[in-house]
Amino acid sequence: MVEARGVHKSYAGVEVLKGVDLTVVRGEVTCLIGPSGSGKSTLLRCINHLEKHDAGELRVDGDLVGYELRGAKLYERNDKQICAERAQIGMVFQRFNLFQHLTVLDNITIGQVKVKGVDPERARLKARELLARVGLDAKERHYPSQISGGQQQRVAIARALAMDPKLMLFDEPTSALDPELVGEVLDVMRDLAASGMTMIVVTHEMGFAREVANTVYFLDGGVIEESGAPADVLGAPKSERLRGFLSKVL
Numbered sequence: 001m002v003e004a005r006g007v008h009k010s011y012a013g014v015e016v017l018k019g020v021d022l023t024v025v026r027g028e029v030t031c032l033i034g035p036s037g038s039g040k041s042t043l044l045r046c047i048n049h050l051e052k053h054d055a056g057e058l059r060v061d062g063d064l065v066g067y068e069l070r071g072a073k074l075y076e077r078n079d080k081q082i083c084a085e086r087a088q089i090g091m092v093f094q095r096f097n098l099f100q101h102l103t104v105l106d107n108i109t110i111g112q113v114k115v116k117g118v119d120p121e122r123a124r125l126k127a128r129e130l131l132a133r134v135g136l137d138a139k140e141r142h143y144p145s146q147i148s149g150g151q152q153q154r155v156a157i158a159r160a161l162a163m164d165p166k167l168m169l170f171d172e173p174t175s176a177l178d179p180e181l182v183g184e185v186l187d188v189m190r191d192l193a194a195s196g197m198t199m200i201v202v203t204h205e206m207g208f209a210r211e212v213a214n215t216v217y218f219l220d221g222g223v224i225e226e227s228g229a230p231a232d233v234l235g236a237p238k239s240e241r242l243r244g245f246l247s248k249v250l
Contacts, residue, residue, distance in 0.1 A: 001026040001167055002047060006056035009042055014040045018222035019056065024167075024215075029199045030229040031209040031230075034219035035245060040202040043219070044169050047091040047200070049082055060089065061166060087115050090160030090168040095174050096152040098159075104131070105140040108159045116163065123162070130158040134188050150181030154188055161192075168192065170201040206250055210234050218242050219220045 002024035009017040017039045026031045032040040046050040046058060049066040051082035058065040066082060067074045077085065088248040098107050118126075131137045134154040136147075144152050153173055160168060170189065174182040186208050191214050193199060203209060209216055209230055216233040218226045225239050237243045 002030075002200065003059045003060055004043070004047075004056065005058075007043070007046060007053050007058055008055040009039075009046060009051060009053050016222050017046070017053070020219075020222070020224060022217060022224065022227075024198065024200055026187070026198050027196045028199065028214035029193045029212050030199065031213040031216045032202045032206070032219060033206070033209060033216060033245075034225075035232075038219040039222045040219050044091075044171050044200060044202055047167075048086050048091055048169060050086075050091075052076075060085075083115070087111075087163055089165050090163060090165035092156050092160055092168070092170045092173050094172045096144070096149070096156045096176075098152055098155060099132060099142050102143070103140065104136065104142050104144070104147070104155050107144070107155060108162050111159065112162050126162055127158070130161055131155075133161075133191075134158050135184075148181060149177045150184045151178065153185045157185075157188055159194070166198065168197055168199045170199065170203070172202050172204065174203070174205060204249055206246070218245070220245070226239050 004020050004022040008015065009018050020043060032043065034040055042051060046053045047060065047065060052066060067076055077196045102110065105124060105127050108130060109120065109123040112123035112126065113120055128137065128140065131140055134157060136151060136154055139147055139151060174185050177185065187203065190212055213230050215227060216230050217224050218233060220241050226233055226237065226242050234246065237246060
């Protein structure tokens with residue numbers, strides 16, 4: 001589903017990604033772990049072209065992200081093409097990013113109607129089905145400020161799913177939550193993984209990574225230090241850097 005080959009990204013002359021190679025298999029869960037500033041979130045944002053990578057090749061479902069090849073040259077896609085591309089990739093952020101002036105139900109329907117042109121009644125029906133799936137069918141008339149952080153994050157997941165994505169990206173989805181609310185969001189993500197959704201998750205929840213991930217990548221300083229099955233990366237780390245990181249977070 002996702003292939004990154006030699007991906008580089010810099011901000012103001014500071015190289016954040018230094019030639020990242022990564023493969024995400026369709027239907028599997030990939031977790032990205034590592035210290036703050038290691039490039040995890042930047043890589044995630046490059047995958048849906050919220051950030052433009054500077055060099056290397058990045059493909060989702062076989063298609064180049066943000067660019068197309070004409071002859072031997074790469075050309076950036078126009079805004080309309082990029083929006084259509086991005087609509088197929090669900091993104092869940094740390095801070096929920098819900099529209100505060102819209103109800104829970106309207107937060108989930110607006111993308112379907114505005115981006116995909118879905119009939120509003122059909123969009124509302126789908127939104128209600130997704131709210132039931134994430135256990136929030138009783139909250140459809142509430143505004144984001146009237147529900148907990150964990151509930152807001154579950155709404156954000158439902159909103160992303162409403163677009164029928166082929167890939168879901170999670171950028172530390174529990175880091176802004178109080179500890180007692182983390183479990184309810186991880187439960188929804190476990191259910192999503194069990195359904196066969198392809199997921200890339202930036203996380204500090206090592207228990208979730210060990211339980212749900214098919215592959216774990218450890219990033220440090222813009223490079224992938226180690227990768228493999230959770231039992232290997234988390235249970236038998238090879239590098240001193242990864243051992244030091246795990247000793248702090250476990």
